[in-house]
Ligand SMILES: NC(=O)C1=CN([C@@H]2O[C@H](COP(=O)(O)OP(=O)(O)OC[C@H]3O[C@@H](n4cnc5c(N)ncnc54)[C@H](O)[C@@H]3O)[C@@H](O)[C@H]2O)C=CC1
């Protein structure tokens with residue numbers, strides 16, 4: 079099939095490349111000329127394991143191309159996928175201006191042949207219908223269907239997730255579109271749910287909100303564990319063995335970050351409130367997450383009797399999770415801002431996110447190029463992102479490098495017992 083993918087971010091670039099790998103002809107469009115130039119030189123603007131090789135291979139095979147020319151890409155396509163950003167606005171509502179702008183451009187570029195326009199961006203319920211209206215406003219007689227096929231990949235394992243999805247959801251009102259979209263996705267999975275576009279759009283928000291709920295729930299349990307000297311690791315394990323609960327997304331820590339959970343929980347909350355419904359669970363999920371990282375800074379403050387000023391704190395990990403360079407809504411930002419506000423000096427390490435982090439963090443932050451260099455001579459270390467390089471520091475290295483043996487484990491990722499055995503003052507979340 080011939081595909082046009084509009085937006086070459088984490089979603090568009092990965093899914094466009096993977097569809098090319100499956101044998102389709104894919105033209106990826108981005109309005110940023112610099113990004114397209116980079117991609118044409120085989121330079122990948124994001125860090126995503128396995129992606130560079132796939133881009134190179136499919137470009138060389140003539141199945142994948144990058145352009146700023148949306149009109150040309152649309153003319154050649156049977157299916158046009160929209161994968162532009164839908165960031166948060168001040169009210170919490172999703173900003174649909176990028177999606178609307180693409181819809182207008184597609185409307186202007188369409189000819190008479192039947193085309194399926196697929197919205198992959200995460201959008202409020204009813205957006206597929208709005209996109210169709212916008213396109214038809216530009217050209218009333220066009221032969222199109224606008225469907226919703228939400229994306230469920232995770233950053234850091236995006237290529238793997240695209241090739242091995244748990245399910246594909248197709249929301250459409252057209253049998254012809256459903257059949258073309260099934261044909262496109264069948265090589266990936268037989269688990270295909272076909273529904274209407276509104277339900278499909280809701281499936282995406284509900285899935286992200288549910289996963290975020292699991293995280294805030296276990297974080298709340300961890301906070302209660304702290305009060306009663308129970309261990310949240312043991313609690314999560316014991317809970318997760320119940321098949322109705324499951325073990326995943328029960329890892330307590332400093333809260334969820336990233337470009338999606340925070341904004342999508344707020345966007346769904348907004349949709350409910352906009353119709354006069356108060357979504358109490360979503361509100362609580364968001365509230366627990368807002369304060370979770372602050373609790374660990376308070377912990378650190380207590381260790382130093384409320385006087386953290388002048389201390390050097392090593393921050394291990396800056397990205398919102400390992401295996402990505404994405405700093406959007408990374409908990410490290412709030413943590414570092416809090417520490418600097420209290421007069422601490424921050425020395426930070428991340429294997430790949432430092433360049434992105436510099437754009438968001440205060441100028442005072444010192445950056446180093448290894449986990450060991452970060453903890454060397456520091457008064458305390460704060461594990462913020464559970465990168466392998468940070469987790470693999472040995473108890474001896476922690477002990478010998480830190481000026482004071484204080485380790486705050488914001489991800490409950492370190493071996494508490496062996497650190498304690500080395501005489502280190504260890505603080506996890508909900509870990510007695
Ligand atoms: N990042 C992720 O892991 C996931 C994101 N999503 C959703 O997918 C959507 C896209 O997310 P990301 O890929 O992270 O966004 P991103 O911000 O990384 O990329 C968006 C791209 O669209 C381009 N763009 C914007 N307007 C354009 C236009 N008029 N024409 C051509 N290109 C245009 C931008 O230049 C940018 O390169 C969002 O709605 C997000 O919620 C869904 C699942 C996973």
Ligand SMILES: O=C(O)[C@H]1O[C@H](OP(=O)(O)OP(=O)(O)OC[C@H]2O[C@@H](n3ccc(=O)[nH]c3=O)[C@H](O)[C@@H]2O)[C@H](O)[C@@H](O)[C@@H]1O
Nearest residue numbers: 229230231232233327328329331333334335336338398399
């Ligand atoms: O819509 C999206 O953008 C994507 O959002 C998440 O993917 P992603 O944000 O890449 O990363 P996750 O692995 O889900 O982690 C999100 C955040 O939750 C945190 N987390 C995750 C799991 C857990 O048990 N505990 C926990 O604190 C992570 O550290 C991270 O900050 C979803 O997992 C994807 O299915 C979805 O497509």
